Amino acid sequence: MATLSIRDEDRTLTDPKEIGDFLAPFGIWYRRFEGDELPSTATNEEILAAYKAPIDELMAEGGYVTADVINITPEIPGLDAMLAKFDKEHWHDEDEVRFIVKGSGLFHINPGDAGPVFSVEVVAGDMIKVPQGTHHWFHMCQSKTIQAIRLFQSKAGWTPHYTQSKVDARYIPMCFGPEFVPAAN
Numbered sequence: 565m566a567t568l569s570i571r572d573e574d575r576t577l578t579d580p581k582e583i584g585d586f587l588a589p590f591g592i593w594y595r596r597f598e599g600d601e602l603p604s605t606a607t608n609e610e611i612l613a614a615y616k617a618p619i620d621e622l623m624a625e626g627g628y629v630t631a632d633v634i635n636i637t638p639e640i641p642g643l644d645a646m647l648a649k650f651d652k653e654h655w656h657d658e659d660e661v662r663f664i665v666k667g668s669g670l671f672h673i674n675p676g677d678a679g680p681v682f683s684v685e686v687v688a689g690d691m692i693k694v695p696q697g698t699h700h701w702f703h704m705c706q707s708k709t710i711q712a713i714r715l716f717q718s719k720a721g722w723t724p725h726y727t728q729s730k731v732d733a734r735y736i737p738m739c740f741g742p743e744f745v746p747a748a749n
């Protein structure tokens with residue numbers, strides 16, 4: 565279940581309906597899919613087949629034409645350099661749609677004049693759409709593991725455009741899910 569945090573207001577939301585309602589004015593979709601957990605050995609093709617119904621629904625709704633599966637684990641060579649591309653504030657020419665199959669990750673969204681920066685920690689079963697043009701950045705959680713289905717209108721729109729605002733540096737990434745370990749005093 566996702567966790568939404570508005571650090572500047574010291575507010576945290578964990579109810580999926582409340583999270584969806586909070587995100588809607590920003591054009592961000594948030595949904596939960598409850599289903600049987602897939603075996604950890606499931607191939608990308610098996611994952612896409614298992615989630616065909618919700619994927620087809622999202623594709624029709626958002627005009628997406630392709631789907632793939634991304635697998636990030638701590639063993640990937642050059643992982644830190646790869647992640648460093650996404651942990652600075654940026655935006656894309658197309659929607660960023662992620663359906664989390666395994667692991668977790670942390671999106672920060674900066675709505676600018678429309679409200680304070682907030683973060684959404686997504687875990688297995690969460691689907692989020694960050695609309696094109698939305699200023700955001702992304703961190704992995706502690707396990708550095710995430711498996712997610714991605715939907716695209718066109719992969720060409722996926723290049724990040726950096727804002728260079730450095731606003732990302734003001735928010736320490738914190739995941740609150742099952743992996744969360746409070747700092748020792």
Ligand SMILES: [Fe+2]
Nearest residue numbers: 650656660700
């Ligand atoms: Fe992004």
